Amino acid sequence: AQTVTQSQPEMSVQEAETVTLSCTYDTSESNYYLFWYKQPPSRQMILVIRQEAYKQQNATENRFSVNFQKAAKSFSLKISDSQLGDTAMYFCAFIINNNDMRFGAGTRLTVKP
Amino acid sequence: DTGVSQDPRHKITKRGQNVTFRCDPISEHNRLYWYRQTLGQGPEFLTYFQNEAQLEKSRLLSDRFSAERPKGSFSTLEIQRTEQGDSAMYLCASSLDGQNTEAFFGQGTRLTVV
Numbered sequence: 515a516q517t518v519t520q521s522q523p524e525m526s527v528q529e530a531e532t533v534t535l536s537c538t539y540d541t542s543e544s545n546y547y548l549f550w551y552k553q554p555p556s557r558q559m560i561l562v563i564r565q566e567a568y569k570q571q572n573a574t575e576n577r578f579s580v581n582f583q584k585a586a587k588s589f590s591l592k593i594s595d596s597q598l599g600d601t602a603m604y605f606c607a608f609i610i611n612n613n614d615m616r617f618g619a620g621t622r623l624t625v626k627p
Numbered sequence: 628d629t630g631v632s633q634d635p636r637h638k639i640t641k642r643g644q645n646v647t648f649r650c651d652p653i654s655e656h657n658r659l660y661w662y663r664q665t666l667g668q669g670p671e672f673l674t675y676f677q678n679e680a681q682l683e684k685s686r687l688l689s690d691r692f693s694a695e696r697p698k699g700s701f702s703t704l705e706i707q708r709t710e711q712g713d714s715a716m717y718l719c720a721s722s723l724d725g726q727n728t729e730a731f732f733g734q735g736t737r738l739t740v741v
Contacts, residue, residue: 518669520669547727557734558732558733558734558735559670559718559720559732560732561729561730564727564729566727605669605670612724612725613682613683614660614672614675614682614683615660615672615720615730616672617662617669617670617671617672618669619668619669620667620668620669622667
């Protein structure tokens with residue numbers, strides 16, 4: 515089965531600190547892309563960052579970066595200098611062989627002032 | 628183009644009634660997804676279209692559910708004989724073809740079956 519697992523239902527972090535959200539996935543395919551999406555309270559889902567599986571270099575978008583460990587099938591998201599606006603549900607997702615996008619159960623992140 | 632729009636935003640219906648939701652994707656996007664999301668959970672894949680072709684349906688999509696995208700533009704999701712377990716947020720997303728492309732989500736339709 516091709517699955518995405520987020521083992522941390524909830525996390526919290528102090529404003530300006532760094533937090534890492536975990537994600538593992540299971541697939542036997544080699545052609546896939548990984549994503550982190552953010553869903554703020556009562557607002558629509560938006561893309562945070564994406565990673566091509568064939569690239570060894572970890573993706574970075576401003577304060578957001580990933581730690582992609584292909585052999586371990588791990589794709590964690592690091593948020594640096596956390597801001598109050600980062601409070602949201604975060605979902606890990608993948609697309610395999612250009613098929614449909616599958617999501618994990620999510621991690622609720624709260625940034626505390 | 629203001630993004631993906633879904634209509635209605637909220638729907639309350641009695642058990643056993645049929646409901647239909649509409650999704651208007653970003654105009655040049657040829658891929659369209661439907662997901663169901665319950666409170667505190669991740670989006671569950673229902674189905675997706677490449678242009679007008681429905682390429683995959685989840686086992687979650689029972690025979691009471693049907694989706695169409697007749698001209699490769701807007702899409703409808705119909706639920707027949709609604710049950711209380713159908714209460715959820717129904718999300719639509721669209722993207723360009725290609726697995727490295729960003730999916731843009733609508734704000735969803737919240738269905739409550741009473």
